[in-house]
Amino acid sequence: MGKILVTGATGNVGRHVVSQLADAGLEVRALVRDPGRARLPVEMVPGDLNAAETLEPALEDVESVFLLWPGFTADGAGEVVATIAKHARRVVYLSANVPELAEAPTTHYHEIEQMIRHSGLGWTFLRPGGFAANTLGWAGQIRQGVVRWPYGQASRSLIHEKDIAAVAVHVLTSAGHNGATYVLTGPEQLTQAEQVRVIGEAVGREVRWDDQPPDEARDQLMAAWGDPTFVENALRTWEGFVTSPEQVTDTVRRLLGRPALTLHQWARDHAADFS
Structure with missing residues (x-):
């Protein structure tokens, strides 16, 4: 098996992919x-995906990426994909499972997928849903005992980053995945309010949910993220998960031969981050 480059x-x-x-x-x-x-x-090789010319040394003798x-945009991705295609044979791209990919294919994830499809590379797309690690954004509030955030009844099937990495490693090191798109989720649906409770239990702290009005959240998220389109997409997605919860897939179990890790496991793994 040839050398694998991890960005x-x-x-x-x-x-986790590296380790x-x-x-x-x-x-x-x-x-x-x-x-x-690092x-x-x-x-380790120095390089930056925002400067495609720095990839040439990193791609020497590389078979898979x-x-x-x-x-949040695909600016510059075309040059990067073309550079990878000059050297490597296949790419495993960490995309995302977002409604826009099916309903209005205009996200940067979709744009990059299309670039890869037309690059001549062998490819596999991993489309995880909600990352359990995104709940680290609540860490400060969890330490205070109250999380104030919008759409507490939005239900998601959060996935442990170790599972995403394990699937990526499996795909990179085994045959039969060329041209496949895998939707990855955790094993259960939990509302955001339930997620906070689970994390509180893992760190031994009672944490209360306080539902935040979306308009207030919009201003807060704009200050943090600075991208109005990304903020609106996030709020619209969370609102949608109130009535149409994020679906659970069995992809992790099918590919790895074991169940996906639960949010309880993730919270125990990250308890120190909330202490």
Whole structure:
């Protein structure tokens, strides 16, 4: 098996992809902005997806790429995909399972998927739903005992980042996944208010949910994210999950031969982050 390049190697998913590939004894290279600061147990090469010309050295002798695109737009992605296609044979792209992909295919996830489809690369798309790790955004409020956020009854099937990484590693290291799109979720639906309760139980703290008016949340999210389209999409998605909960898939079980990890497990793994 040829060398595997992992982008986003220091992030929530990427660091697990790196460690799981390394544990399996495979030849893996990590693309990082600053090798001097990154602490990874593999070969590291400096590079930045926002500067496609920096990818050439990182792609030397690489057969497969795990691609995680930074940012909220596809600006510059075409050049990156073309550069990857000059060197590698296949790419596993961490996309997203968002309603827009089916209803109004205009998200940057869809744009990058289309670029990859037309690149000549062999490809597999991973479309996770809600990340359990996104609840880390509530950490400060959870420490105070009250989470004030919109749409407490929005129900999601959050997935552990270890499961996303495990599926990525499985796809990167086994045959039969070319041209496949995998929707990945956790094993259960929980409302946002229930998610807070589960995290509180894991850290030994009673946490109350306080439903925030959407208009107030919009101003808060704009200050934090700065992208009005992304904010509106997020609010619309959460509102939709109140009446149409995020579906549960069995993809993790089918591919890995075990159930997906629960939010209870994720919360125990991250208890220190909420302490």
